[in-house]
Every structure is written in structure tokens, then in C-alpha cells.
Amino acid sequence: MSQQFIQLVVSGLAVGSVYALVGLAFIMVNEATGVVNFATGQMVTIGCFLAVTTGLQMNLPLAPAYVLALAAMALFGVAFYAIVFRPLQDRPVVTVIIGTVMIGIVIQNAALITWGSVPFRPRSPFGRQVIDVFGAALSAHALFVIVVSFLMIGLLYLFIYRTAIGARMRAVAQDRDAARLMGISVDRMFVLTWIIAGLLTGAAGILVGPMWFADVNMGDPIALKAFAAIIIGGFSSVPGAIVGGVLVGLAEMLGAAYISSTYKDGLVFLVMILFLLVRPEGIFGERIGQRA
């Protein structure tokens, strides 16, 4: 294996795990509430820029800067629920979708006013450090992104599948009225869902910042690819989002290097369309049928 190939695989895995985080944010909200949040990409933008504020503008050390940005994203998730989602909750799905699209535009413009149109280059905790693995010089930040993402996904998995609160969240996702009849507060579970969505998108934004630039338009392409990832993975499957995210990340990086850098995004969406044609339920799609 060539050095370059290993480097590409690592950066593919790194962006892929970011897509997986964002894909999981989509899935968590969609499963719990039955609605796709079209402002997910803008939440990634906000997460990235909050870290710009704490890490660059306030010049805090990166550990507290990240914690502060993530805490703010958790609050942002709750605010999103209280201000946008809750009033829309019992409206027709189309209304909710248009609502989340609109709020996405509002967020994007608010970010433009707050942080300006000139992109920032967020610092990485590892600077430009490279690590030598089998002769390939790998970006320490990319490895950090992979480790942190999979750690978060692992924790999320344990939370959802191994704790009492996680079981309640799944109960609400599966049958809202029956959950209320069991005395579960649907509101509380929704708040929790949005906190998790805020943390996932926030982490995605924080991690992706030093790899690319922090630009107020960064959210859309990330959300689109995360969306492609969950379609490839099987729309409501947690392992599907992870595998789909990694596949999209790899296709993007390897495609850019070996096929065409101009059409790398086209390649990703080609894969997605192929999946829609050949296996519309996605890689892990069967689980959905089994659940119902």
C-alpha cells in the first residue's frame, strides 16, 4: 500500500466519522419526533463557530474552549426545541419541515452577522503535528477526530441501549401515546433528544473546523453528505449511519485523489443514488421492518 493511500484512508475515515456524528443527529431527532431537522447543517456551523469564539477570539486553552462550546450547543439544542420545534410539534409534517428549513436560513444569516464572511482557521489541539505510521505521515488531528467520534458514538450507544433513560427514549420513539400511558414525559425525552443532537452537531463542527475552514456556509455540504450517509446506511439505523458516514468519507477522499477532485461530491451522490435504486432500504435497512 502506498503512503498516499494510507493518508487518504485516514482522512476519509476522519471526515466520514464527522458525517456519522451529523447523521446520528439527524436520526436521533427523526426517530424521536418523526421529523427531519433541515437545520442540522447550520447547527454544525454554529458548533464550529462557538469553538472559534472560545478558542480563537477569547483565546481560551482548547480543552475548556471545547467544553464551553459543547455546553453552549446543548443549550442551543434545548432552545431550538423550545422556540422552534415545540410550537410546531402538532402541525402537519410539511409545516415542520418548512419551519426547520427557514430556521436554518435564519441561523445561517445570524452566523454571518455575528462572525462575518471571512473564514477562520480554527486551531487543532495537535497543531500541524504528523504521526508516522508504517512510513505514512498521518495528521494527528485526523486521528484525533476518528478517536473522539467513535468514543462519542460508543457512549451514545451505551446511553441509548444500556440505561433506563435510553430505554424510555426508545419507547417514546416507538409509540408516543403508549409511552405517555407508561408515565414517561414525552417532553422531557424530546429535550434530551435535542441536547444530544446539539452535542453531536457541536462536536462535528468543532472537529471539522481545523481540517477545513470555519465558514458560515460550511453546514450545508456537511449535512448533505451526512444525509447521503444515512440513506446509504438505512435511514433509521445507528450502525447504518456509522458505516454510511465512513463510506461517504472514503468515497469523497479517494474519489478526489484517484478519479476527479472536481466531481468528488458528484461521486458521493452517485453512490447514494445507486443505493436508492438498488437497495433503497440501505445497508442496515431490514432492521426497520423488523422493528414495526
Added chain:
Amino acid sequence: MLKVEQIGVAYGAIDALHGISLEVGQGEVVALLGANGAGKTTLLRTISGLIRPKSGGIRFEGEPLGNSSAETRVKRGIAHVPEGRRIFPGLTVRENLDVATTVWRRRGMSAAADLDNVYALFPRLKERASQLGWSLSGGEQQMLAIGRALMARPKMLLLDEPSLGLAPRLSEEVYRRIADINAKGVTVLLVEQNTVLALEVARRAYVIENGHIVLDGPARDLANHPRVREAYLGA
């Protein structure tokens, strides 16, 4: 224990219940009989707080339930086993039972005794503890739905057609368990189309037609009432 006073419910412009009143005493089993579309499910959903009535009120243990949420009513002691069982398909049997302890369970509290109690009533559930909800048979799902409601430690159980879709022997089995549960002090209001079974277990019954209560009285009397015999017993 439960007092429903002049409850009116509408779906949009269409009235489903027209001033329904009924009463269930402490420790009683009361049956609510009626044909398809009579309004039985609507009434139970109103009692448990899933639907808001447009008129009338409900008292539980003397206190008005007002506009309280479904969760609050579970906490007060009303557990509702909904029509069609509605168990959580993607949760295991054990998880289905566990999530129903939400209202009383605090950190460090054990539900082991509650679980034993449910497993003693329905030993099949213990065998299937780690199986996912969707993979249970209809009868097992009904047992799980009832067992799950008991995990909330209710004072009163609302049962919506517990025999629906079950073979006669299984229905009788379920009804014996309902009698057992009642014998332990849980008050029961049950909705049923299987009039014979319901009138065997219930002490009193109400008959509902088109959103009105048209008859009520001791179960024995109703079983011999010409109107009930003609409309619901096929005699």
C-alpha cells in the same frame, strides 16, 4: 374511586361522546359494553388524559383530574392498557416492563418485587424476558401489555378489549388473571366486545351506544336484559 361526570368529547366537528357519566367504586370490576364505534376507546383515552374533553369532568379518589397530563394521571394511580396492546416493538419484554416504572422509581430503587409479581401472573413473560416485543404472539403481547401496566403500581386499571384477537381459551386465561389482579385490590374498568366474558368477571356494567350510556346495572341483570341479549349476546 372514579367518577366521570357529563363528559363530552368531539373529534373536530363530530361529537363522539355526548355527556357520559359513570362511576367505579373502590375494588370493583366494571364493564363498559358497546358495538364498534360506540365511543368506548374514546372514553378510556379521555380518562387517561390522552384526549381532552370539551365538557364535563372526571374525579379520581374525590379529586378532579382537570387538565392534568397523562403522565400525572399514571402517577395518581391510573394505568391504561390500550386497545391493540401497543407494546414497544423494539424493546425487550424486560425493557417494556422496566420503562413502566418511570413514575415511582428513583435512583437506586429496585423493581424486582414488581417484576416477580408480573412473572408470577404471566410465567410466559419470564421465559421471553430478553425477546423483542414485536416477536411475541398476540396472547403474549396482551399479557405483556397488562403486566407492563401493573409495573406502574396502579390503583386502577383501564383495559381496552383485552380479549381482542385471542383464542377463546386464551381469553379465559387472560380474564382469570384480571380477576386475580382485582383480588389484590386493583380496581378495574374494562371495555369489551366479548360480552359473555366481561359479564362473568364484572360486578356492574354500562352499555354505551353512539356516545350515550343507554343501560347500566349489575352484570347479572344486564346479562338477562332483552336488549343486551339481542344486541350483544346474539340470543
